[in-house]
Amino acid sequence: MNHGNDAGPSNLISHTRRSTPTAYASQYSPAGRRHQWWITYTCPWGCGSHFGRSRTEIKSGVRHAGCGRKIRLVVARTYKNKQSEGAA
Numbered sequence: 715m716n717h718g719n720d721a722g723p724s725n726l727i728s729h730t731r732r733s734t735p736t737a738y739a740s741q742y743s744p745a746g747r748r749h750q751w752w753i754t755y756t757c758p759w760g761c762g763s764h765f766g767r768s769r770t771e772i773k774s775g776v777r778h779a780g781c782g783r784k785i786r787l788v789v790a791r792t793y794k795n796k797q798s799e800g801a802a
């Protein structure tokens with residue numbers, strides 16, 4: 715399930731074991747009594763879904779997944795809670 719390859723000249727290099735797999739995450743902004751950002755993504759290492767929390771918005775980048783393996787996290791979607799804003 716790797717059809718998200720970057721377009722680029724590096725296609726000559728086949729996936730090496732050293733490469734960092736990409737995880738596409740959905741992030742949820744703080745809402746109501748929940749004051750932390752939540753993020754969920756399917757682990758590219760094949761161990762299922764991981765879930766994380768952070769006090770600040772999570773940015774895309776290389777980080778460790780819930781299982782401790784390295785991943786390149788890409789925040790594909792951010793769901794922002796409109797209700798907590800008060801004014802529209």
Ligand SMILES: [Zn+2]
Binds near residue numbers: 760
């Ligand atoms: Zn994992």
